[in-house]
Amino acid sequence: MDRFSGLTCSFWPDNVAEESQRRMLEVIEKLLVLQDRDRLILRVRSELNGLGPERQALQVRGNSTQAALEGAKLRIKQLESDRKRLELEVEGKKQLIERYSIQQFQTKKNDEYRALAHEIETCKTAIVELEDQELDLMEQAEHVQKEVAAAAQAAAEMKKLVDQKTAELAAREQNLKKQLADLEANYDQLSTGIGETVLARYQRLRKQRGDKTVVGIEHSVCGGCHMKLPTHIVISCQAQQDLVTCPNCGRMLYYARHMDLAVVD
Ligand SMILES: [Zn+2]
Structure with a gap:
């Protein structure tokens, strides 16, 4: 069951909401690519x-x-x-x-x-x-x-x-x-378009949390610390208007369509 699939951000004009959602998705995607690259670099370095x-x-x-x-x-x-x-x-x-x-x-x-x-x-x-x-x-x-x-x-x-x-x-x-x-x-190239503030936050988090910095929210749980997320966090994450972080571990959260938001008890 997908409890949140019917939610929309009706308080923004559709085109503005869509534009900022597109922009947010782009940032998340770039962060995931960067994270992937960082993981590879970490693995090669440790080898x-x-x-x-x-x-x-x-x-x-x-x-x-x-x-x-x-x-x-x-x-x-x-x-x-x-x-x-x-x-x-x-x-x-x-x-x-x-x-x-x-x-x-x-x-x-x-x-x-x-x-x-x-x-x-x-x-x-x-x-x-x-x-x-x-x-x-x-x-x-x-x-x-x-x-x-x-x-x-x-x-x-x-x-x-x-x-x-x-x-x-x-x-x-x-x-x-x-x-x-x-x-x-081409590492630096991967981070272009992410924005300095977000990038700085990502790099800071990476130092603290290692290679799990940008995580999914499957079953309304943070993919990093596995704590159940408050509903409003899940909703804003799904709305994809802003960069949302886990209130428990501070990792950046993202939502993708394939993720099941149903809570597992
Ligand atoms: Zn967390």
Whole structure:
């Protein structure tokens, strides 16, 4: 049911009323076009803003696989230097054995000879232990070497992915920037004929209310805040003589023929 469809503005001469209605419709139409453009610009801008975090997330993924590789490489280095240290210790023990053997050869005292023989045995036992440790380290190194290979492969694959995605992001950015430039190119043209006061009000509202500034009044409810509108507001909106705003949220209201003004309870 359309409760207001029979209402007319009989207090104005028909031609004046018609003329100002035509003018009001034109303004509303221009505002809707402008709002549409602003929405598009907002969407493209927010997509552009989203590219930075996407890039950072990619970088973080790339860095973490690279860090895993560096970590494995560092462990290999550590194992290698530990093994070298053991090797040097073995070498030291071997030199001691050599020195003790010479001293043994030179001595004429039995107890000194025996003491040296004991020292030589102690060195030999130590060498066996050191060589066992060396073997253990080499085994560990073999495992870590496999980890390095796996990490290197993962890092290479990740780098490929990061490079590919980065190129995609760059292409997307370029595309969005072009879209934005196109959308902004004739922006000012869209607002000509709206009138400075209305335009200023629209821009102010846009800052406060975002992309829903000019709204319909379907079912006698404000399309922005969804509050039920007073009857006189609905009537003046339908008369389309003046720019009507929602008493609750301040948005600009408009009425189009397809809108059902029946109140939904
Ligand atoms: Zn409202």
